[in-house]
Amino acid sequence: MRHDLAELSRVTPVRVMAVDAVSLEQRAAALAGRSLKREAKLGALDLAIRCTDYTTLEGADTPGRIVQLCAKAVRPDPSDHSIPSVAAVCVYPEMVPTAVGCLKGTSIGIASVAGAFPAGLGPLSARLEEIRWVVEQGATEVDMVLNRGAFLSGHYGVAFDEIAASKDASGAAHLKVILETGELGPYDQVRKASMLAMAAGADFIKTSTGKIGTSATLPVALCMAESIRDFAEQTGQAIGLKVAGGIRTAKQSWQYLVVIQETLGVEWMHPDRFRIGASSLLNELLLQLRTQQTGRYQSLDSFTDG
């Protein structure tokens, strides 16, 4: 459902709160230090797999590569049927038809980046057309990027309207808005962009494209989670969070889960409201899961390539 920001501010003013960087980073560091019970670690690993958007976004992607990705997405560990499937695969538009073919009959989502990923600076009509096209091809989730050029130059209305138009173009597909927090500067900007994207109709807000040096960090995720909590309090709507880029270890994945649980509550500990965009992380999760179960480390070669 989309909101007109002006309309929304008349009915329920969406406040954009300031963020104190020192304290935010302290809180994130404190949460990173929580230790989990062994069963909780198993639960966290299982949940992290179920929340994974298994991703390949390379210029070198081919249908063959996508077939391999999808097979791994359905059955991350062919030797262990208790391992769940991932939440979705995340691919470039041209690869959507291949992914649709591979994942027919499964509950796995097909996410496509669209809208001149990763810069988002193409003509608006072309960006919207790209979104409509991927949805027609069968994408169930659309990962678009915030127009940082508009946002950083203070043209918030433009950035807002583009997201709202993209939401219309996505139709029934879920819309994730990538803020590319590494390009936004201070946390206040992350908070402002989060509130803007949610008010404009985002179903999920997402940290990063993974295409620049700075990707998801724990404080950024905490800042976005706090924005989501405020938006839920102010509008009654529950928006999801996707962290992406640079998440490679099992420990990182459960640190994000702790941030989510402590900030947003247990209702967000579910793939409908939390996603991790990753590729190499999946085998790390499997490795840790088997280590926790057997008490022995395995070689990464014991797990199939995705």
Added chain:
Amino acid sequence: MDLEPVKLQYATSRESTDIVHLEKSYGLFIDGKMVEPRSGAMFTSVNPATEEPLTQVAEAGSDDVDLAVAAARRAYEHGWRDLPGKERAKYVFRIARLLQERAREFAVLETIDGGKPIKESRDVDIPLAAAHFFYYAGWADKLGYAFPGRRPKPIGVAGQIIPWNFPLLMAAWKLAPALASGNTVVLKPAETTPLTALLLTEVLRDADLPPGVVNVLTGDGVAGAALVNHPGVDKIAFTGSTDVGKEIQRALAGTGKRLTLELGGKAANIVFEDAALDQAVEGVVNGIFFNQGHVCCAGSRLLLQEPIAEAFLDKLRSRMATLRVGDPLDKNTDVGAINSRQQLDKISSLVDAGVEEGAEMYQAPCPLPERGFWFRPTILTGVTPAHRVAQEEIFGPVLSVLTFRTPEEAVAKANNTRYGLSAGVWTEKGSKILWMADRLRAGVVWENTFNRFDPASPFGGFRESGFGREGGVQGLAPYLALEAIDA
């Protein structure tokens, strides 16, 4: 496939106590040796989280105070006073390094003797204690530069009486500047938390500190009073309650002894509507629930600007629901045990009085252990300045909430107290912070943070919070006679 959300359970991650070796009983540390108290009297130190006895500790009487003061006097006159600053510095540096080397042992002991979470003793108390020794060690050979136009000389024998809320840290705050300035010391730790000061005597011996330079007398108010009234003591430094502070000041009037007092507080933590509210919530939680609220500078009065008061309290209550209260040795614990049954009773009765006066109470819904002294993190709303809980120091995890409309009103309410130790201001506007800091009558004003300490920064109060400063170059002054140098 519809799946339920998953809730992660945190593991008990209990710090081992194996590193701590407690003797069956401890004597008094006088003239470099552990000696039995003259009277033979002993008392028991208890772990407040389990109510189990830890060990027996000597109860010093006035005879023991005589011996300790005499030892301190000998050490002062026969060596320590005349030792060059750079030599004194070596001892103080050595103490700092030895503390760091044994940091884990000190942290565990502090936690089992006082009830504070291991997270805090490990990350705050012990590192800061070492930092104070390092800082003042650096001053020992530079005293001539600390007060331009003055020639600094040590004072003599200092009697130092410290509280139970930060036992080792308060010992460090007192010992480090006194030793660096060339004074000798008789230290009396609090009755309920004597153990880290006793462990510190091992560090002093390992540092080869000459006998008598520091003497440690455990005991109760009897020993404290004997120390205060001893004619051989040149200076008293006291941290503790305002009532005892007043008694000490009365006793010292006309004696010529120097005095510094660091007493109670009822600090205002002031949140403006433009503040970073999510972080202010963290700051408010840290301000009042840090060390179970057993903090003289705790932000025990929350002043909220009216437009955000309700929203802020909602956030605060949700955050309080995630606080983990319990076993202080568990690294996940946020709030530990109340220091003693006596303190628990005092907190309970003041909170009852608050509710009777019409305050509305919210308590964090956390499970509490069966044994030990515990009090749920508590907020009292609907409090007005006339209520006892808005005026009296509770010294527990209890926050009284008031509201205000304008900065002027915030200042008026914040200053409407007998105390003046600390205050916090939360706003994104720098000019407002400076405007507030000019008008708040408090020794420390924190801006967008709370309970941050640094050895280089002076700490101390106004009015009934006491006088004199600890920390920084200012913290040297109470331990030095500053003679004018003729031009």
